[in-house]
Amino acid sequence: MDWSLSIDKAIPRPLRVIFRGVGQVFFCCNAVTGLIFLIALYVGGITAGIAATVGVISSTVAAYLLGFSEDDIDAGLYGFNGTLVGPCLFLFLENTPQLWLYVVLAAVLSTVVLAALMRILQPYNIPASTSPFVLTCWMFLVAVYAFDGFSRGPVLPPPGIPADIAAASVVSTEFAAFTQASAEAWYTAIAKGIGEVMFADSIIVGILFLTGIAITSLRGAFMAFSGAVVGVAVPVLLGADKTLIEMGLYAFNPVLTMMAVGWVFLKPSTGSAILALLAGILTIICQAGLASFLAPIGLPTLTFPFVLVMWMFLFATSKSKYWGNA
Template sequence: MNWSLNLDKMMPAPLRVLLKGAGQVVFCNNAVTGLIVLAALYAGGTVTGLAATIGLISSTATAYVCRFCQEDIDAGLYGFNGVLAGACLSIFLEHTPQLWLYIVLASMLSSLMWAALTRMLRFFNMPAATSPFVLVSWVFLVTIYAFDSYTLGPALPVASMQSAALDIGALSLETWFSTLAKGIGQVIFTDNTLAGSMLLIGIAIATLRGALMVIGGAFIGIVVPAMLGVHASAIEAGLYGFNPVLAMIAVGWVFFEPSAKSAMLAVLAGILAVLCQTGLTSLLSPLGLPVLASPFILTLWIMLFIVSKSRSWSSPEKATETS
């Protein structure tokens, strides 16, 4: 929207870069959206919001010190992995003084890894996306769990046929809204309906199509896992919503030209993200690790690879130019 872009330009450059980094969590190169993302993080929990803010500052400052591409820094591409890494560690680790040191180190490492992975994956026309945050978070969780007295938070539940499977037909309108909002909110590690609603508004400010993709992804995150027999509590907490949300907005708006064909591909990506999550959850749960955004990343890379080999689809936008 024009008013948000005008407000964006009025901000001091350092603040604008930081807020764009927060906005890139949901693929939006928009400082106003970034401000709403940060507000949503604080709505989900003060500690989580503070951890995300520290992660954002640390990862962005690292990019400046290392003199990475200024254009990428200005677009916030060195901020969003730090936001997610900080929020993640605040959720899955105990809140002790050492936590803040871990957050700073993980966020700094996420910027270094983003630069390295972006350069490596450029040969395959693939984006690094949120893979640095996922890899860094796994490394820190495993290392700290093995060598410190920390304990990990609960991993995402395994998809299986159970008597407590969700009955979609019995859901009230209020439950539908709450579950959809939580699925969106889990993008930033919260099952807070207010936070999820704020994220949707922030995305809608930058792109209405992207907001529709987000709603579609959250819907898939309810219906598909319910059909697979995933435990109702996991679905109602939004744990199977955030990966299809990310997959649909990435495929349906970010990495492909907006069209009816890319919208269809986005729906397939959302379904595939849920299937990937059920499989990866079964694989990672015994290790005590959450899947985080790995199903989304795997889905995105699969979709980009398939489309690049298909003559019936137009070539995807350059993956290296977008988060």
């Protein structure tokens, strides 16, 4: 929206770059949107908000010091991976004073990994997106086993062999019935699905995120909302774990996939919207498969299902006569 862009340009450059870095988590190069996202994180939890702030500042400052592209830095492209690194490490590892140093180091590394992947993917016109965040966090989560000063948090899944979900965990008629309870279950799962993109298990945070996206683009907000709906409906139809659906853990990857395919990287059209829907559905299958694949080493999938599906669709569409020149 024009008014938000005017405010964006009026914000002092250092703050504008930081806020844009937070906004780029949802592909929004808008400082107003990024500020709303950051406020939402603090609403969801002070620690998560501080961790995201430390992460985005560390990764952005590292990009400046390493002499990377000024245009990319100004657009916030070196900030969003660092934004995600902070809350991720505080979610999956035990909260200790040393963990703040861990966050800074991980955020800096995410900047280096992003620059390397941008160089590798540049000839193919494919974005690195959140892959630096994923690779960096996987490395740091596994590395804690080698250091006495760090330990796993209760949320990080223990290594184990994948097993069928228990019958009691399979989704019930709660999402299928036309009742007030069913409507509340859908509303909760959809809102949390959007919030979980930044590890926020909160309805209000999800609503604030969607509001921030809408300020930048109504189509972007529609794609995010549609991705969250797909991330609830498809797991319900496939009989996924009820708890995971209710927490929005099947929804946050389709949110990003549908935004990327249906709004950001392909020309917005009815065709790209349909393609985004297909990509969103396949992201859920990919997430389930990756979760089982990573179970033996006790790592979460994070946003890697989104990254894989987005890459495959963008590579594929580059060969298509309909989307090849998008």
